[in-house]
Amino acid sequence: MPNSVPSHILIIFGASGDLAQRKLIPAVYDLYRGGYLPEHFALLGASRTDYTDEQFRDKVVFDSEFFTAEQKEQAQLKEFSKLLFYQDLKVYDGKEDIDKLKARLDVLSQEFRTGSNYIFYLSTPPKLYSTIPGALAASGLNAPEGGWARLVVEKPFGYDEASAKKLNEDIQSFFPENDIYRIDHYLGKETVQNLLVTRFANGFFEPLWNRNYIQSVQITAAETVGVGSRGGYYDGSGAMRDMIQNHLLQVLAHVAMEPPIRADAVSIRGEKMKLFQSLRPIKGETVAKQVVRAQYTAGDTKDGRVVSYRDAEGVPDDSTTETYVAMKFFIDNWRWAGVPFFIRTGKCLPLKVTEVVITFKNPPQAIFAEFDDYAMKCDNQLIIRIQPDEGMAMEFGMKVPGEGFRVKNVDMDFFYRDLTTQDVPESYSRLLLDCMKGDPTLYARGDSVEVAWAFTDPIIEAWEKGEAPLTTYEAGTWGPAEADALWSDVPNGGWRNPAESLVDDKHYTKL
Numbered sequence: 001m002p003n004s005v006p007s008h009i010l011i012i013f014g015a016s017g018d019l020a021q022r023k024l025i026p027a028v029y030d031l032y033r034g035g036y037l038p039e040h041f042a043l044l045g046a047s048r049t050d051y052t053d054e055q056f057r058d059k060v061v062f063d064s065e066f067f068t069a070e071q072k073e074q075a076q077l078k079e080f081s082k083l084l085f086y087q088d089l090k091v092y093d094g095k096e097d098i099d100k101l102k103a104r105l106d107v108l109s110q111e112f113r114t115g116s117n118y119i120f121y122l123s124t125p126p127k128l129y130s131t132i133p134g135a136l137a138a139s140g141l142n143a144p145e146g147g148w149a150r151l152v153v154e155k156p157f158g159y160d161e162a163s164a165k166k167l168n169e170d171i172q173s174f175f176p177e178n179d180i181y182r183i184d185h186y187l188g189k190e191t192v193q194n195l196l197v198t199r200f201a202n203g204f205f206e207p208l209w210n211r212n213y214i215q216s217v218q219i220t221a222a223e224t225v226g227v228g229s230r231g232g233y234y235d236g237s238g239a240m241r242d243m244i245q246n247h248l249l250q251v252l253a254h255v256a257m258e259p260p261i262r263a264d265a266v267s268i269r270g271e272k273m274k275l276f277q278s279l280r281p282i283k284g285e286t287v288a289k290q291v292v293r294a295q296y297t298a299g300d301t302k303d304g305r306v307v308s309y310r311d312a313e314g315v316p317d318d319s320t321t322e323t324y325v326a327m328k329f330f331i332d333n334w335r336w337a338g339v340p341f342f343i344r345t346g347k348c349l350p351l352k353v354t355e356v357v358i359t360f361k362n363p364p365q366a367i368f369a370e371f372d373d374y375a376m377k378c379d380n381q382l383i384i385r386i387q388p389d390e391g392m393a394m395e396f397g398m399k400v401p402g403e404g405f406r407v408k409n410v411d412m413d414f415f416y417r418d419l420t421t422q423d424v425p426e427s428y429s430r431l432l433l434d435c436m437k438g439d440p441t442l443y444a445r446g447d448s449v450e451v452a453w454a455f456t457d458p459i460i461e462a463w464e465k466g467e468a469p470l471t472t473y474e475a476g477t478w479g480p481a482e483a484d485a486l487w488s489d490v491p492n493g494g495w496r497n498p499a500e501s502l503v504d505d506k507h508y509t510k511l
């Protein structure tokens, strides 16, 4: 396999933290196992805790629950761990600490012959997302002599449009936009990328993919988990900021954007930006009509009994933060004029599932209606399963064998895993690899992050002013009844609640 990744050092700020341990180090190991890392490579973890290199390797590899006991016995993992190093560093102390980092990088780049090529990954508390790039710039590490530097920024990218703008201005004053990689792990999901291939590699979808044939589009991202021990973080965020402003608007962009002229960063990100600019604002009194927000109360979920959100660790008793949002909105452009779009997401719902459902309009005349009422119910739906059991199903009507013309809904189901025997790559591995190659296509562009905030800000503002009610739903249910009312003016419309059933030992989930 040709390896087009240049030699470099990956520096993870926040290396002692949860994300580094849970996702980043395992993702880099996946790349190592797959032979994707360059011959000249090293990883330098940096955070406040004082570890030696060996202690760091123990923490993130050998004592980590994110590697299996079997992996820990393998020579490959031991070899990989020798590429990991650690530098204790306190960024708020200013330049001196970054100089410590610089000195270490000089040594490592000599030893590993990486050249002065650096990827700086920010996995610290967000308040450091401007400070660290500033300190790097003060030491010249943003533009190393004879090499290059890239900056990866974790979510959340801002808290609203104003803070995202400020953050963009700050980091763009230290790194050029082309070298800034704003990560959104949903863009690393194979099936989110596959939305583009489905739409733009198949001739038969394109003529149907517009207001003439599509009745509605819905996106559901349901989670069975509650906030668990993340209440402190989550309560300052809520479902709108945590899931919709970033992940689900990105999924929407893949479903609804115009065809890019090429499959490259400039074309794809340009089309996504236009799509975000076409979102019809929801503000003032329309918020209560088009957006439902709710909090879970105690209940039984797939993972067991959970306490109510307000009783969760780190959540104030009188919290008004939403753990569920359902919304209806429109895209004001030629393709989508008049088509209602629906998005919902929530914690403590019955299933962990993310899917997109395209519902097509009925044929102009129901000529089989006299035989029974199936003809009226016959939904032509395309169901795109983002996770789990990645794949796609198409529902359409078939004749029931026997007399007359009774029609029944059937589906053609494609499971993504049938396409390949290889494991579907983890989001973080794919995204890290793209950054290593210098390809930002699957990363969010600065201006489009701001425009996405501009869409969600007025909704959050209306909530903060108490202009729309906060309702509740019992944990383990599909959310509040108010969410169904959003569909009241869509004929035969409604949320599709995927059900779990055993099909066979391979296809254990059928939606």
Ligand SMILES: NC(=O)C1=CN([C@@H]2O[C@H](COP(=O)(O)OP(=O)(O)OC[C@H]3O[C@@H](n4cnc5c(N)ncnc54)[C@H](OP(=O)(O)O)[C@@H]3O)[C@@H](O)[C@H]2O)C=CC1
Binding pocket: 013, 014, 015, 016, 017, 018, 019, 020, 022, 046, 047, 048, 049, 089, 090, 091, 092, 122, 123, 124, 125, 126, 128, 154, 155, 156
């Ligand atoms: N955890 C997750 O699943 C996800 C996290 N994120 C985002 O990633 C970022 C990191 O999250 P997470 O790993 O959970 O957070 P943690 O609190 O677990 O880790 C924070 C890390 O930042 C380091 N740090 C804090 N202050 C400083 C400082 N002044 N100087 C240097 N290092 C510092 C900490 O070092 P030390 O502990 O050694 O003091 C620690 O390594 C957050 O912005 C979060 O929003 C995004 C998506 C998912």
Ligand SMILES: O=C1O[C@H](COP(=O)(O)O)[C@@H](O)[C@H](O)[C@H]1O
Binding pocket: 185, 223, 242, 243, 354
């Ligand atoms: O970014 C986040 O995403 C997860 C859901 O991600 P998924 O890949 O498991 O669908 C969510 O649980 C978390 O609250 C949010 O911060």
